[in-house]
Structures are given as structure tokens and as C-alpha cells.
Amino acid sequence: MARETQRLERRVTHTADRSDSSDRVGQIRDALVDRLIADDMITSSAVEAAFRTVPRHAFVPAGTPLEVVYDVDQSVITKTDEHGVHLSSVSAAYIQARMIEQAGVGPGMRVLEIGSGGYNAALLAEVVGVDGQVVSVDIDAEITDRARVLLRETGYDRRVRVLQADAVHGMPGEGVFDRILVTVGAWDICPAWLDHLAPDGVIVVPLRMNGVTRTIAFRRxxxxxxxxxSEVAGFVPLQGDGARPERIFRLPDRQGQFVSLRFDVGAPDDVRQLDGVLDTERTEVWSGVTIGLSESFADLHLWLAGFLPGFCLLAADDGTELAAERRWFPFGVVRGDSFAYLAWRPTDEGSRAELGARAFGAHGKDSAAAMSEQIQAWYQRARRGPAPTFAYWPAGTSAGAVPDNVAVLKKTHGLLMISWPVAS
Structure with missing residues (x-):
């Protein structure tokens, strides 16, 4: 452990040699903050001051280009496993800013960060000030050791306390916090987190909903x-007892390449029904719903995750027919011996695209029709309305009758309800 600490200290010293006080670093950092303000990612003076003060480049691996470090929407991976799976990262600057703003962190508050790294904890320390307190916890001892070294070398060690523990089980003796920020992707809201949340507190958590993640601020x-x-974002997944691995099925094509189907819940009981499915003739069903080529429709992904049984995420290896096709999105649905995926085609106007589904399998047209029907339902009932809202009912509480336009997702420790206000 001492040798690892020394290695980290040498790494930090090398990183600091890039001169935090240099004009170039200052200009790049200020440009990032200016962009975050212009995009309404930063909306308070306290968060602005924190981002202009904390040296983000001191918390990333040595040699990371400053243009990457201070890019508005790039995360920087800090640890991977032997298979290349990302275990820890410095999250994209925009989502770090948004999470702190979502939480409403302010001076004098006591804040718990679940998922350590150092940089975000330093930002929080700047916002809460000398009268506040930040506790950062992570399950991985290597990550907490690294965070302690980085915080010490940047002068934040007296303002941030780093703990190594599985936060799913809580931190005995730590009491309650005004704000909790979960900086890893979670499938559920752990009861221990709510035990640590003050009665008038706010918890911000990147919550996975059938593979689709939103960073949601919840208040009691x-x-x-x-x-x-809520914000659209992606995070490395929670480790430890709160982890929820996906089920992944790899479907081979004639060339020996694979299309992968990833299920959060609702995986097929007998995936053998899909044997040879990529050898079948492809079919398609179009919805009649069109969108502008530069128009966001991220809420459709959430709608499909909430209302489309058999929903899954899709990935295609290079060399597959699907990878070469390009006009599709990584969202699918499996029905028996067939699967469909979200697709688009250009319209005659040129600036718009029609949404629909393409499918493989003997009953592919049925799968494609099911997806297209939900595209139409989203367009008719939610497209022009306000953004969806979320409610979480812990086990032992009752949500009562479920109204229209509400998707209910069963979690281990409660129910999550996603509501789309009826479009006018």
C-alpha cells in the first residue's frame, strides 16, 4: 500500500508540473466554465467559482491532453479492469456541474458523495465552504487511496474526508447529510442512502431504467x-452488493460477427428461439412519425424503456450488416423468435427523418409493429408535452392507482414511476 501511495504521489507531482497557474491552463479552464454557463449547465455563482478554482487536470491520468481534460462533455477514464471495462472515471464536466446544481448544494451543508475520484469532492468542498463538510466514499481501496493522494496534493484533504466502504450498507456513525450525490450508475435507490438523507434533503442519483439512464434529483x-x-447522462456502474449486471446475448451472423442484445430486466426465457435469426429476411414497419434531423428525442428512449415489454439495448460488431446500415439507434425489442430495433429513414423534405423499426425473424414484422405503435403513442401522448417526472416509492409504501401516461418499473427496494404529463 505504501508503494502504491508513493507511485500515486509521483504521478500527482508529474501532473502538477503541467502548471496549474499557466496562462494556457487558466484560459482553457475559463473557456470550459464560460461554455457551461452559456449552456445553462452552471447557473449559480458558487458553482461557477468552484469550477474556475479546482484544477481538473490534477485529477486525471498524467499525459491526458488538456483539450480532453477540459472538454465540456468528455469523461476521463481513471481505472479499467483486465477486460477493459471502465471502473472509475472523472465524469464529463457538464454532468458534474448539473448534479451539483440539481442538488442545490450550498454553503455550510454536509454532503455525501458516493463514488470517489477526488475532483468532484473538491468541487463540492469549494461550494460548501469552510463551514461545510464533504464525505466521499467508494468500495474500491485503490480508488480511495488515489483520491486521498490527489486531494492532499491539491490542498483539499482537510476539507474532504474519504472513506473506503460499500455505501449500499451505509456508513455507521456518519449520521445524516443535507445532500447526497451518487456519482456511479445505480439500478436502484438503496435504503441505506435514504437513511443517511436529512428529512428535507436532496439525493441526486444516475438511475438506470431498463438500460436507459437519467440523473435524477429526488426530494422527500x-x-x-x-x-x-433530471438530466441525460451515463456513468460507470455501481459495484458491490448493489450492482445489477445486465444479461447479454450475442447473436452470430453468417460472417461470424455478432449483434448483442443487453437486458436490464425482461430477458427472454429461452434465447435459443433466436438461433439463426440474423439469417432471416429483414422486415420493417414505419410509424409515420417524423422528427427534425437536429431535434432531440431522448424521451422516446425512456418511453420505450418504460412501456415496451421485451425492451433491450443493441450493439453491433464491425463487419455485421447492421453496423454497415448506420440508420438505426441502439434500442430494440425481442418477441419470441424475432427482434426489432429503432430505425430511421430520410423523408422527401430532406431535413426530417421518419422513425420506425426494422426486424429479423419469422415474426419480425410483429416485433417491428410493436415498436412502431409505441413510437406513435409517444408522439401522440407525450412528444409535445412537458418533460417526464419521476417518483420513487420505497418498499412498504403504496403508490395507489396508476394513472395514464405512467410507466411503473419494479425495483429491488421499491417502485419507480415515470410520468409524462398529457400533451396539450
């Missing part, structure tokens, strides 16, 4: 939680 509302905001 009686016996349950209701959202105050």
Missing part, C-alpha cells in the same frame, strides 16, 4: 420521493 415527499429535475 411524505413517504416517497419525487423528482425536481
Amino acid at each position: 415527499n411524505g413517504d416517497h420521493l419525487t423528482s425536481t429535475s
Whole structure:
């Protein structure tokens, strides 16, 4: 352990030699903050000051180009496993800013960060000030050791306390916090986190919903939680007892390449029904719903995750017919011996695209029709309305009757409800 600490200290010293005080670093950092303000990612003076003060480049691996370090939407991986799976990262600057703003962190607050790394904890320390307290916890001892070294070398060790523990089980003796920021992707909201949340507190958590993640700020509302905001984002997954591995099925094509189907829940009981499915003739069903080529429709992904049984995420190896096709999105649905995936085709106007589904399998047209029907439902019932909201009902509480336009996802420790206000 001492040798690892010395190695980390040498790495930090080398990183610091890039001169945090140099004009170039200052200009690049200020440009990042200016962009975050212009894009409404930063909306408060306290968060702005934190981002202009904390040297982000001191918390990433040595040699990382400053243009990458201070890019608005690039994360920087800090640890991978032997298979190349990302285990820890410095998250993209925009989502770090948004999470702190979503939480409403302010001076004098006591803040818990679940998922360590150092940089985000230093930002929080700047925002809460000398009268506040930041506790950062991670299950991985290598990550917490690294965070301690980095925080010490950047002068934040007296303002941030780093703990090595599986936060799923809570931190005995730590009491309650005004704000909790979960900086790893979670499939559920652990009861221990709510035990640590003050009665009027806010928890911000990147919550996975059938493979689709939103970073959601929740506030207590009686016996349950209701959202105050949400953001599109992706995070490395939670480790330890709270981890929820996906089920992945790899379907071979004639060339020996693979299309992968990833299931959060609802995986088929007998995936052998899909044997040879990529050898079948492809079919398609179009929805009649069109969108602008530069228009966001991220809420459709969430709608499909909530309302389309058999929903999954899709990936295609290079060399597959699907990879060469390009006009598709990584969202699919499996029905028996067939599967369909979200696709688009250009319209005659040239600036718009029609959404629909393409499919493989003997009953592929049925799978494609099921997806297209949900595209139409989203367009008719939610497309022009307000953004969806979220409510979480812990086990032992009752959500009551479920109204229209509400998807209910069963979690281990409660129910998550996604509501789309009816479009006018």
C-alpha cells in the first residue's frame, strides 16, 4: 500500500508540473466554465467559482491532453479492469456541474458523495465552504487511496474526508447529510442512502431504467420521493452488493460477427428461439412519425424503456450488416423468435427523418409493429408535452392507482414511476 501511495504521489507531482497557474491552463479552464454557463449547465455563482478554482487536470491520468481534460462533455477514464471495462472515471464536466446544481448544494451543508475520484469532492468542498463538510466514499481501496493522494496534493484533504466502504450498507456513525450525490450508475435507490438523507434533503442519483439512464434529483415527499429535475447522462456502474449486471446475448451472423442484445430486466426465457435469426429476411414497419434531423428525442428512449415489454439495448460488431446500415439507434425489442430495433429513414423534405423499426425473424414484422405503435403513442401522448417526472416509492409504501401516461418499473427496494404529463 505504501508503494502504491508513493507511485500515486509521483504521478500527482508529474501532473502538477503541467502548471496549474499557466496562462494556457487558466484560459482553457475559463473557456470550459464560460461554455457551461452559456449552456445553462452552471447557473449559480458558487458553482461557477468552484469550477474556475479546482484544477481538473490534477485529477486525471498524467499525459491526458488538456483539450480532453477540459472538454465540456468528455469523461476521463481513471481505472479499467483486465477486460477493459471502465471502473472509475472523472465524469464529463457538464454532468458534474448539473448534479451539483440539481442538488442545490450550498454553503455550510454536509454532503455525501458516493463514488470517489477526488475532483468532484473538491468541487463540492469549494461550494460548501469552510463551514461545510464533504464525505466521499467508494468500495474500491485503490480508488480511495488515489483520491486521498490527489486531494492532499491539491490542498483539499482537510476539507474532504474519504472513506473506503460499500455505501449500499451505509456508513455507521456518519449520521445524516443535507445532500447526497451518487456519482456511479445505480439500478436502484438503496435504503441505506435514504437513511443517511436529512428529512428535507436532496439525493441526486444516475438511475438506470431498463438500460436507459437519467440523473435524477429526488426530494422527500411524505413517504416517497419525487423528482425536481433530471438530466441525460451515463456513468460507470455501481459495484458491490448493489450492482445489477445486465444479461447479454450475442447473436452470430453468417460472417461470424455478432449483434448483442443487453437486458436490464425482461430477458427472454429461452434465447435459443433466436438461433439463426440474423439469417432471416429483414422486415420493417414505419410509424409515420417524423422528427427534425437536429431535434432531440431522448424521451422516446425512456418511453420505450418504460412501456415496451421485451425492451433491450443493441450493439453491433464491425463487419455485421447492421453496423454497415448506420440508420438505426441502439434500442430494440425481442418477441419470441424475432427482434426489432429503432430505425430511421430520410423523408422527401430532406431535413426530417421518419422513425420506425426494422426486424429479423419469422415474426419480425410483429416485433417491428410493436415498436412502431409505441413510437406513435409517444408522439401522440407525450412528444409535445412537458418533460417526464419521476417518483420513487420505497418498499412498504403504496403508490395507489396508476394513472395514464405512467410507466411503473419494479425495483429491488421499491417502485419507480415515470410520468409524462398529457400533451396539450
